[in-house]
Amino acid sequence: MDQNPRPTGILHSLGEEIIRIITPVSICMFLVVILVSILDTNSSNFSSFNTIATIAYDESTSDSEWDKFKGALLNSLVFVAVVTVVTFLLVLLFYFRCTKFLKYYMGFSSFLVLGFMGGEIGLFLIQVFKIAIDSFTYVLLLFNFTIVGVLAVFMSKIPILVTQSYMVIIGVLTAYWFTMLPEWTTWVLLVAMALYDLAAVLLPGGPLRLLVELAISRDEDIPALVYEARPIVDPRRNSIVQRRIWRNVDLESTESSQNQRIIANAEEGQRIITNAEEGQRIIANAEEGHELTAPLIERIRDHGLVGENLGLEGIGLGSSGAIKLGLGDFIFYSVLVGRAAMYDYMTVYACYLAIIAGLGITLMLLALYQKALPALPVSVLLGVLFYVLTRVFLEEFIVQCSSNLLMF
Amino acid sequence: MTLAAGIGYVLLALGTSLALFVTIISTKPFLILTLLSSTLVWLISLIVLSGVWRVFLPFKTTAWWPYSILILTSIAFQEGLRLVLWRGYKKLEGILDAFADRVAKPRLYLTDKMQIALAGGLGHGVAHAVFFCLSLLSPSFGPATFYVDKCSYAPFFLISVISLAFVTIHTFSMVIAFNGYAKGNKSDQLIVPVIHLIAGTLSLVNLASGGCVVGIPLLYVVALLTLAYCGKMVWRTLTEAQIRLAYQDQ
Numbered sequence A: 001m002d003q004n005p006r007p008t009g010i011l012h013s014l015g016e017e018i019i020r021i022i023t024p025v026s027i028c029m030f031l032v033v034i035l036v037s038i039l040d041t042n043s044s045n046f047s048s049f050n051t052i053a054t055i056a057y058d059e060s061t062s063d064s065e066w067d068k069f070k071g072a073l074l075n076s077l078v079f080v081a082v083v084t085v086v087t088f089l090l091v092l093l094f095y096f097r098c099t100k101f102l103k104y105y106m107g108f109s110s111f112l113v114l115g116f117m118g119g120e121i122g123l124f125l126i127q128v129f130k131i132a133i134d135s136f137t138y139v140l141l142l143f144n145f146t147i148v149g150v151l152a153v154f155m156s157k158i159p160i161l162v163t164q165s166y167m168v169i170i171g172v173l174t175a176y177w178f179t180m181l182p183e184w185t186t187w188v189l190l191v192a193m194a195l196y197d198l199a200a201v202l203l204p205g206g207p208l209r210l211l212v213e214l215a216i217s218r219d220e221d222i223p224a225l226v227y228e229a230r231p232i233v234d235p236r237r238n239s240i241v242q243r244r245i246w247r248n249v250d251l252e253s254t255e256s257s258q259n260q261r262i263i264a265n266a267e268e269g270q271r272i273i274t275n276a277e278e279g280q281r282i283i284a285n286a287e288e289g290h291e292l293t294a295p296l297i298e299r300i301r302d303h304g305l306v307g308e309n310l311g312l313e314g315i316g317l318g319s320s321g322a323i324k325l326g327l328g329d330f331i332f333y334s335v336l337v338g339r340a341a342m343y344d345y346m347t348v349y350a351c352y353l354a355i356i357a358g359l360g361i362t363l364m365l366l367a368l369y370q371k372a373l374p375a376l377p378v379s380v381l382l383g384v385l386f387y388v389l390t391r392v393f394l395e396e397f398i399v400q401c402s403s404n405l406l407m408f
Numbered sequence B: 001m002t003l004a005a006g007i008g009y010v011l012l013a014l015g016t017s018l019a020l021f022v023t024i025i026s027t028k029p030f031l032i033l034t035l036l037s038s039t040l041v042w043l044i045s046l047i048v049l050s051g052v053w054r055v056f057l058p059f060k061t062t063a064w065w066p067y068s069i070l071i072l073t074s075i076a077f078q079e080g081l082r083l084v085l086w087r088g089y090k091k092l093e094g095i096l097d098a099f100a101d102r103v104a105k106p107r108l109y110l111t112d113k114m115q116i117a118l119a120g121g122l123g124h125g126v127a128h129a130v131f132f133c134l135s136l137l138s139p140s141f142g143p144a145t146f147y148v149d150k151c152s153y154a155p156f157f158l159i160s161v162i163s164l165a166f167v168t169i170h171t172f173s174m175v176i177a178f179n180g181y182a183k184g185n186k187s188d189q190l191i192v193p194v195i196h197l198i199a200g201t202l203s204l205v206n207l208a209s210g211g212c213v214v215g216i217p218l219l220y221v222v223a224l225l226t227l228a229y230c231g232k233m234v235w236r237t238l239t240e241a242q243i244r245l246a247y248q249d250q
Helices: A016-038 A065-095 A099-129 A135-154 A160-179 A183-202 A207-218 A327-341 A345-369 A376-403 B002-025 B029-056 B065-102 B110-136 B156-183 B186-207 B212-249
Strands: A226-228 A259-266 A296-303 A322-326
Touching (some): A016 A099, A016 A160, A016 A322, A016 A327, A016 A345, A016 B029, A065 A099, A065 A183, A065 A207, A099 A135, A099 A160, A160 A226, A160 A327, A183 A207, A183 A327, A183 A376, A226 A327, A322 A327, A327 A376, A345 A376, A345 B029, A345 B110, A376 B029, A376 B110, B002 B029, B002 B110, B002 B156, B029 B110, B065 B110, B065 B156, B110 B156, B110 B212, B156 B186, B156 B212
Antiparallel strands (some): A226 A322, A259 A296, A296 A322
16 A cells, blocks of 8 residues: 655654663662562661661651651751762862772672672562572572672673663662661652752852863763663774763864764762671661762764754754763662652652653753753652642542542 | 452553553654653643642532532543643644754654654553552552442452543543644534543442442443544544545646
């Protein structure tokens, strides 16, 4: 019937990069929700869960609401202060060109996350499902799993799917540990981190802004754990380009056939300080420096035509770009959704939609302003707003309608 | 009633949407974005409605008229929102066509436009199924089951059956509506709110004791009618377009 196959329309490839970022974020959130539902821990099991985030105040269910809020505020302030200090430390190290040290530290942190956190969660799962496995086999499997993960983080010759999967797994593990914090602390911490992110990236003295400017001026990588949607193949040399975040901005050059524009927005990654102490149930959160999670949303565009200026490409809907998103974003989004899952699934759906909407808005702002932008604030604030609205308004409405089999 | 039953109920409500998603929508990233945005819009409309109605709930009476006001206002609000969506879609179409011209690719085909409308409708349907059905299915993954007094013929979890009908209605009425607005066809434009209203009022029948035996089959009749109407309309539009193309070629 169709004699001439008609040319493919624009709908085929429009919006591809956005989907390539939304998919792993969704998978990460989904896995955290599943973990939270399966390992249904309540506060009584983890009454001695001490981390840097609960140093100031340990929430207990018997306190009044106002006390809980004050305590949570104190906790968040301490956490944000620690994060700020370590970020400035990172900027200092980067300034003194200790990049090798930072890279090794990054590998070490991912080893801790995969090995110890992953190992503990694996133990919980074994308990819940009553899997018959002996400790030697388990240690062997865990060790192999961890080492492959560290290699995936370090080397770029590993297939991209393996690297991406390990990034998502590291995000899931860290996010799950964060959901074990007490409730009020988690919510106030999320909002505090969103505000801190806003300040760190946009204020002139903010650590992340300094970091980004340093990296641009030196044309170097920031050593960080970043999820990249696809590898960048350099057509001139036909080889996988090393994972470089910054490159010479060469907008109008007619000499090079390759016209690359980088739009980046750096943002914070969270850090958790490790205190590996055995014999006590002081659960350590691996320290991931900035290195682990310097969430950068960036797009590397690569088009052969010089001087092309497509408005829609700026929204990230171009056909050959690649977006990178830092792991801190993954983690905090998943913490929000995981915490919502501890209440009810309706809040999970609402928060998921809010976070995706926030991510979309951030990407559009990125295309508009073309400078470093934080990815946390919009999504987290929207997510918290939708959580509160759902819990207060929507739930009662829906339950009333559905229990009477009334729908529209 | 265990994991298998829970998954069964979920798939009952969302199975056809999943099939549509995998075959049509997942191949084009833009359609996935459309689906997500229309789901979000529906959620926002639900939140606004629940914010307005929160003070009056829970209803103290078992009379049917407060519920009918609830349904009427909700449906009116959502149909108004559909008009807003149409305006937004027109603007988007303009942007996309301009973009297509700049990259020297063909403009949006008719099937592309209908697919966008389908994705929008599916977004609405999925939002309905997720919030009215899925969020209440969490107990079904456990060991017991639950019955409501008014409809003791089947477990409560058969709300997924109702949701399936509504998903169909939402999905295809969006296609009908967008086609109607594009052509200026009054009958298409009017039939969509009417269908929505009929479906909503049919669910009021469920308030009566034992009413669900009557209400649910009638609802399915409405859903099938929507499906048939949409199919006929799409067939008519496509054959018209093909005749026009053949005429131009001569």
